[in-house]
Amino acid sequence: MTPQDLPAERPVDRQPLLHIDILSVLPELLASPLSHSIMKRAQDKGLLTVGVHHLRQWAVNEYGQVDDYQYGGGAGMVMMCEPLARAIDSLQEQAAYDEIIYLTPDGSTLNQKTANSLSLKGRLLLICGHYKGIDQRIRDHYVTREISIGDYVLSGGELAAAVLVDAIGRLLPGVLNDETSALTDSFQDDLLAPPVYTRPVDFRGWKVPDILLSGDPKKVDEWRYEQALQRTAERRPDLMKE
Numbered sequence: 001m002t003p004q005d006l007p008a009e010r011p012v013d014r015q016p017l018l019h020i021d022i023l024s025v026l027p028e029l030l031a032s033p034l035s036h037s038i039m040k041r042a043q044d045k046g047l048l049t050v051g052v053h054h055l056r057q058w059a060v061n062e063y064g065q066v067d068d069y070q071y072g073g074g075a076g077m078v079m080m081c082e083p084l085a086r087a088i089d090s091l092q093e094q095a096a097y098d099e100i101i102y103l104t105p106d107g108s109t110l111n112q113k114t115a116n117s118l119s120l121k122g123r124l125l126l127i128c129g130h131y132k133g134i135d136q137r138i139r140d141h142y143v144t145r146e147i148s149i150g151d152y153v154l155s156g157g158e159l160a161a162a163v164l165v166d167a168i169g170r171l172l173p174g175v176l177n178d179e180t181s182a183l184t185d186s187f188q189d190d191l192l193a194p195p196v197y198t199r200p201v202d203f204r205g206w207k208v209p210d211i212l213l214s215g216d217p218k219k220v221d222e223w224r225y226e227q228a229l230q231r232t233a234e235r236r237p238d239l240m241k242e
């Protein structure tokens with residue numbers, strides 16, 4: 001084999017730290033967020049693997065039906081038990097999941113603590129809802145955790161699932177390098193991140209704070225901590241109370 005024949009990326013042969021399966025009726029929506037930047041790096045390094053599965057594979061008929069009218073009447077379709085149950089059963093045959101997570105606006109709101117704890121798991125299944133949501137019996141009998149990404153309603157769970165995978169994936173050891181380390185992110189210590197500056201020192205007369213140019217790492221750290229405290233007190237006093 002000549003060097004030109006070698007693949008650009010070395011094939012990854014190690015066991016991933018985390019495997020995430022995602023069940024969706026619109027897998028196209030997930031393709032881009034999962035195949036760029038840090039999520040791409042996590043997968044290229046073999047630290048994270050993601051399997052996106054089209055729920056219609058488990059449809060109840062040849063028309064690909066996965067939803068139906070709701071009992072009791074009312075506008076909006078509900079995602080049926082059968083395709084979801086068969087999909088989950090079939091995926092579970094490979095290996096058990098640590099958590100089966102349903103993305104839904106009535107779930108508990110995602111925060112850094114949840115992302116941190118999910119990043120320690122080995123295998124997750126995410127279910128993306130659509131229309132009026134999924135039949136309650138799937139929530140009762142399969143789902144172990146329900147997560148919302150905020151108090152607003154999206155058209156479906158895919159963008160929420162992409163947010164969750166990103167928030168978790170970047171925390172896996174080895175995904176971020178020192179420069180992008182998650183330890184200095186907002187929320188990791190219940191504080192918002194301090195302001196940051198880069199070149200030039202003077203832009204239109206707007207100057208970088210002198211202390212950042214002092215070359216004294218201790219003073220810089222103290223200044224950053226003060227700024228983080230001040231910013232958190234102003235913008236998110238609730239974090240400080242917690």
Ligand code: ADE
Binds near residue numbers: 155
């Ligand atoms: N599906 C629709 N809206 C959502 C939200 N805010 N969070 C999670 N999943 C959702």
